[in-house]
Amino acid sequence: MRPGGEPLLAVRDLTVRFRTEDGPVLAVDGASFEVAGQETVALVGESGCGKSVTAMALTGLLPPNATVSGEVRFGGDNLQQRSRSALRAIRGREIAYVFQEPMTSLNPVLTIGRQIAEVLHRHQRLRGAPARRRAVELLDLVGIPLPARRLREYPHQLSGGMRQRAMIAMALACTPKLLVADEPTTALDVTVQAGILDVLRTLSAETGTAVLLITHDLGVVADIADRVVVMYAGRVIEEADVDDLFARPGHPYTRGLLDAVPNPARRSDGSLREIPGRVPVLASSPDACTFADRCSRADSTCRVHRPELVPGPAGHPVRCWHPLAPVVAGERR
């Protein structure tokens, strides 16, 4: 946590439950984390760990069968207590989203220009020529060639990378304070990913927009994040500055994730190591470590007592009864 003043976003004890036909599902279990102004924080975890749900819950974007509790403070306001129309005024203007799949996330029957103009009109009352000028400017900003022509085109006429740039342009239209990017590069070709990350990094630096990056890809994290929050089965299990986390993971799960990154320099055979088992689906918050069943270090304590997020041996918060001791460089396998 950076010293001085209130952070831009402070999430406290966020809990999300879904009512489903197979009974209740606990998707997020008391998650707490902060994002400071102009900071890029990565929310990391396997699919189903609750990271996307967390992102959606910030501004009330979850479907009606979700119940959300806890506190989401944004610029001093508790968003959880704001009315639906107040949240709508924040979405797209102060907190903007970029989603994973640019093909399906853009409306196929509306032009790119129309979809950008919609945000400008909604939040800045811009329309007509000024809106068009601003849209051209935005497309240019995210590195789309021939922006004036692209405005009149439909999503299917753009390549995947260009579509995602258009999504980013749309999100940045009102220079939001926080950009939530949910797996922004996952659906794209590897060659295109780097370009998109570049755009995100440069623009957030230029406009001073903080970024909450949701991803399962630690390569992306290493590339652009300042800080990392690791989630597992609905809980935040570790939080650290990016270098710190990569060098001194405290939670066995984080360590597993890091080991799963294909890194020929680290593993001679170059194979991807998987963490055995799968993310559990929970109905309620159990009095245990949710990772215990997949953890080689788990003992009886782990199965009956819930660990708290407390500073571990490496100095940063870890939710583990038996956190890993920091390894001295060169000692790792």
Add this chain to the structure above:
Amino acid sequence: MGRYLLRRLVESAVTLVLATMVVFLGVRALPGDPARTLAGEEADPVAIDEIRRQYGLDQPVPVQYYRYLENLARGEMGDSLRTGLPVTETIRDALPVTLQLAVFSLAVAVLIGIGTGVVAAVRRRGPAEWGANTVALLGLSIPNFWLGLMAILVFAIAFPVLPASGFVSVFENPVESFRHLLMPSLVLGTGLAAVVMRQTRSAMLESLSADYVRTARAKGLSGAQVVLSHALRNSLIVVVTIVGLQLGGLISGAVVTEQIFVLPGFGKLTIDAVFTRDYPMIQGVVLVTAAAYIGINLLVDMLYSVIDPRIRVGGAAL
């Protein structure tokens, strides 16, 4: 786009030619000797032979078919056996009645159907959805001829507020025309509305769960904007197709509705022709119906491509 339209045009043309064959052969399959029918009950064999020659009925069937097509191309469909008037003219006089009925009914169906369909999809699991579904089920289950009779029973006999029969053109007296067409088009439109409602609802449910709707909400758009300019816009592609497919049903429905409300339209012409065994007229109305239907379907396909930019403007394949 161009190639797609061309293909549809060729397909429609083939269907139309096949339809003329069906009509032509269908009339040839009618029981009885057409020459005898044309000559009248009391004609002697010589007169019948004369008529047979006169109408080319002694020629081989392919030659007759060719003649038939030739006449068709000139807009010539023979004279009605019942009235002696040219079939083409009679049909031309009856069409406006049916067209006005169809337009009114379509308006009813689209307004009610799309409106309730959207409400049912947006207000899920509430009384609104339940109500809309019930109305749709009833609309599908009530035969419209009976609904028409019940409407007459209530609004023309028990509480005489609307005329039970007759037609006034909208161009002559709009108010009277509306009064005369209100019951028939409500009756004809509700059945179609039920189908439109169901399709709209399921298309809306599909598009409301789409990613681009999530994007629209994440942009801070209001509920109405999300529903109308994002979800509905996409659903309309499906709904237009369905409405197009239903137009054949509308023509069938018009036949019955005109019969009940005594509207001098195309449908009544059809039924009267069948009951008086007016073969040239049957041949004419059936062919015109088929041509109209083929034309409508072609139009719907073109409309479809206008609404959906993925068809209108080419570009990267999906």
Add this chain to the structure above:
Amino acid sequence: MTTVVELPTPTVVAPRSRRRALRRVLRNPLAAAGLVVVVVVLAAAALADLLAPYPFDLVDFDATLQPPSLAHWFGTDELGRDQLSRVLHGLRVSMIVGVMSVVLSLVVGVPLGLLAGFYRLLDPVISRLTDTLLAFPFLVLAVGLAAILGPSLTTATVALAVGLLPLIIRVARSETLRLREMDFVAAAVADGADDLELLRRHILPNAVNALLVQATVAVPLAIIGEAILSFLGLGVRPPIPSLGVMIASAQPLFRDGPWLAVIPGVAIVVLTLALNLFGDGLRDALDPRELRR
């Protein structure tokens, strides 16, 4: 007559899961109620001769145009005939024509659809024929057939079957197209199955769900169709008491005996509503996509 039914999503459904689907239908109260009504009406129609208090054609000039009473629950018509007896027999006609026309169109349409979907060469031919049939609204088609065959119960059945044919062909065709591409079909080909075996053992059984749903939608359509044809005088002819015929002959007596037109119509609505409720439940149960919503 051209209702298009959404097809179930691509899943391979074995007979066992079909039984499970039936259980799901019965758990849906509306669908179960629909099924109960259909079964009751079927039984009443089948036993019409036993249940009817009077012969349907018994003329009684001492009791003409009686409103509903204890002696005549549904009243009597201008000839003193008991309307309850006539409605029961009319329901029998509705059921016979409704079911027979759907069966007929399945018998003809399913093989055509399978062939169109399976053999690329046949597809344009069969599809064009289907389009041509669709170009004639079913009532116009029925009118034409009635003109050729003369109005009768058989004419009505055949006309309705022809009207339903395009729907059946389309469903069978699109299901075949979909299933042909599936792995288990490829596996069967690899095992040396010939075309007939593929169609009969692998494709048809998996297309049954979609066809079943389409057929349940088609029966109420056919029942309403029969009523319309008979109402217009193109279907079942008096003295056979079709519900459509009853409504038609009630038309001149609107003021004196409104029940004569109301009751047979209500009978049709109850039957088709029940069939539609059951059909909806069946579609939801067989279509996993609907369940998710």
